[in-house]
Amino acid sequence: MKPAPNDHADVSLPATSSAAEPPRIELSGSWSVLKLGGIEGRLDALQRPAAGAAVVDGQRIDALDSAGAWLLLRLLRRLREGGGVVTLLGLSPPFAKLLDVVAQPARQGAPRAEAGAAPAPKALERLGRRVAPVLEEGLALLAFVGELAVAFATCVLQPRRWRWRPILFNIRSAGVDALPIVALLSFLLGVVVAYQGAPQLRQYGANIFVADLVGVSMLREFAPLITAIIIAGRSGSAYAAQIGTMAVTEEIDAMRTLGIEPMEMLALPKLVALAVALPLLTVFADVAGVFGGMLMARSQLGVGYVEFLDRLVKAVEPSTYGVGLAKAPVFALIIVVIGCFQGFRTRGGADSVGRQTTRSVVQSIFLVIVADALFSVAFSVLDL
Template sequence: MGRTPAAPAAITQSSPQEYVLSGAWTAQGIGAVTPQLDALTTPAGQELVVDGARIEALDTAGAWVLQKFLHRLEDDAKGVRLRALRPEFGRLLEAIRQQMADQERTLAVPAIASTTPLERLGRHFEAPLQQGFALLSFVGECALALGGCIAQPTRLRWRPILYNIRSAGFDALPIVGMLSFLLGVVVAYQGAGQLRQYGANIFVADLVGLSILREFAPLITAIIVAGRSGSAYAAQIGTMSVTEEIDAMRTLGIAPLDLLVLPKLLALLIVLPLLTVFADALGVFGGMIMARTQLGVGFGDFLDRFVKAISVTAYLLGVGKAPVFAAIIAVVGCFQGFRTRGGADSVGRQTTRAVVQSIFLVIVADALFSVAFSALDL
């Protein structure tokens, strides 16, 4: 004859101060008793007795529920006494109690001791410094991967490179052209009032040419690309990191840097200088239209003065900044994507950081270029 199955777990209150436990307190048997435990009322300030003599079976799930119940009674009552529990059940219950105590100690947040202002300042800058060192390490990894691809050109994946050239370059032409044109209009319009006072209308060509070609065109192009492509890189890689696609690539022996980073980096190195040239042309054209409208400087006179005032060096200095800006945008966007952890909120957070840090570093690099060009008298 087979064994009679144990009855499900049950709890009865024989008196206001005594609880009687019975049945199988196991994973299969505690389903019905959980609502009963929540509905029980415990008299405050009295000593309670829990009778475990009728417990027929106990596993870790049942011991966990029982220990939570005892803990609740201890919070409300003056004292709790567990009576007539089998020794083996008692040892299991003690082990669960110890495990719960360890978890509470682990999750407890220690009080922050008072610190000096210098120590607080150091803690405040610790995370940015760690992220800076991680970024430098990532730059080194990208340089090694790029060197490996140069040594072995067959490692290059041309289809992703061409795709990124289209998405980051060709698709960005409308917004880059529109903003550059408007920027040229604004520069010429703001300078028109001052030039008109001194009868120096023709020098609007110098103002528009130098400001657009050397500074505004490469800078505004880099900022637009950072907002469009840098955020897209961080979101794409971050999503792949969250869904563990990057780990799957490593398992298959595919280097994530070769597949995800280098095509984006090489594509931006190609398209950003071309976008800068496009922005130069549209910005100067906007300045020409405003010069004719506000100052009466015709297109022919403007171009004649523009050719004399703007040297090839000034043009090349502006275009020469573009590859540096491209490297910053691609590396920072991909770096923040790889640092994504958790869920969708982390993807959004890292995408925001990628855009902010890219624009910040682009402006810092542009300032350093200005200082260096001034020191070299360029």
Template sequence: MTLISAAPAAIARTTAQQLVLSGCWTARGLGGIDGQLATLSAPSGATLLIDASGIVALDTAGAWVVQKLLRRLRDASAVVELRELPPEFAKLLAVVGQQVDQQDTDAKPAAEPPASRLESLGRNTAAGLEQGLALLSFIGECTLAFAGWLAQPRRIRWRPILYNIRSAGFDALPIVGLLSFLLGIVVAYQGADQLRQYGANIFVADLVGLSMLREFAPLITAIIVAGRSGSAYAAQIGTMAVTEEIDAMRTIGIAPLELLVLPKIIALLIALPLLTVFADLLGVFGGMIMARAQLAVSYGEFLDRFVKSVSVTAYLIGIGKAPVFAAIIVSIGCFQGFRTHGGADSVGRQTTRSVVQSIFLVIVADALFSVAFSALDL
């Protein structure tokens, strides 16, 4: 112990090509060595001899410092030779050197070659299939939770349902009504010139009525709700997932699906058909105004032709699409919300995905409806 305290680690440069290490290279003896290590350098390509015969004690900390010194000098393109190290210290220095090499290897992982197009296609396909299976699993869990509500009606949470009806339905009336009204004007205006050429002005009622009731009203309403309410669902649940509120709900025995998902599904299944009816009325009203302005078709004539040309079946077809669109919007929005992890950037990413996927699947479902109704001659 007296030897260790009397002979701390030291470095001396005897010549330009020689260093001498002496003293106790231990955790206790390394206290004043940092300044000497910082000033050491070696010319590029030079041969540097390090005499280690003066080292009287060496532990893991000292061996680590010696290895780092050797590595720094060699990285400077110098040829470094360590000589005269006592045999009892050589084995420890070799073991520490292996650890230093392993640390450098882990810090600098080998760069992976860029993926080929085929590999990228395979990875994207696998990711899409994984997401599809996860969505089916999520829908199955929601179905089981809904069955539990039906088996025990007292578990139904009416207050969240009414709140979601107001936020997704009543609060959406202005934007849905405005866009549907403008869409009815556009449809009538675009058809006015063509109908006028053939003297078929009155048939603008057929054009506006069938297009709005069967296609445009349910589709534009679903797209608006997907962008407005679907994104809100994903952002709300995603934020709760990031802040671990969902985990806290599970801890205290509250099922997240029953509190966060089922009320939204039931609310939108009620609200979206009603919004579609509202969009039908505003769209037809916009078409009536444009028919009177461009084709001199009075309101009475328009309504008389409208009743004759648009059947109840056409009206019900449009209304019947709304619950399917509602289920798609809620399922995708809540599903993407539950897949949020990490931080705020993940919330934005999953919210964007929910809107894009909801609108895409709504349009796909509408196309499938068109094919099915055409096959059924409806």
């Protein structure tokens, strides 16, 4: 009659062992998390045989899970501490495979533990570690721009796919709601430009040229740039936070499951809306900035409103106004692409949303300024 299997794990060192044979440790029972009982204490109390080699017999093990495999590995490691050879025999193939899977992390960490502290990375290695994530993010950004272009072309070819309600909502939130802050900052910037130029113009008796200074600087450079920076901090961050929150809460995955394309639903309406709103905001910033400079010219240089406007019309050419206005759609594209891109890259929890939102604002402002510098170089070459 076959003996009933042992319900609990057991380990024993038989007393009968010849001098020529290595000591044999027999394992039996169920080595599972529910049946281990006090086996861990017995393993700690087990003394390693004095001989240089030992045999661990696992033939009578009835059950083995990851907890039991971990204890068995701990036993083998303890027996091998003296440098002797310990052989595991009789373990069934499924149990041996499980033991190998559990032992893999220990094997991977063993060379590091033996080698001690890793040497400090060299300068070239540190540079590579810093550049590699930047290159990866750049390639991902190019892929995102391609997906956005495909979505735009699809909606152009199939006009019924346009989502006009989100577009109008984003025009209101990014355009109309931003009018007060854009007007205030542009007005103050016009005041600053006129105030800083007033002493130099007064010194040479060229007070009337304050209209040239304010008009050209505001319409060509400051108005589109300050408007884009405001929108990058206000709307670009909102885009990243909104899409990032949806990514964390798996709403974007739910949209794909329902057959809704997230690029058409989330990114494309923002792009169209800001491409319409930012040029209009730039025109509004031009008016507010020139108005602030006109007030300062009246108070500091004694230049009347009529004289200022008359000189402004002569100083500002249509190309100057067009150059500033042409920058706005490009700035809008940068802000939307970066904000939505960082939002879609959000992974994890709330901390990731905040991190990606910060990145979107920093990268948007940086790229807007870079684009403005490139515009200045290009227009200078083209003599515009």
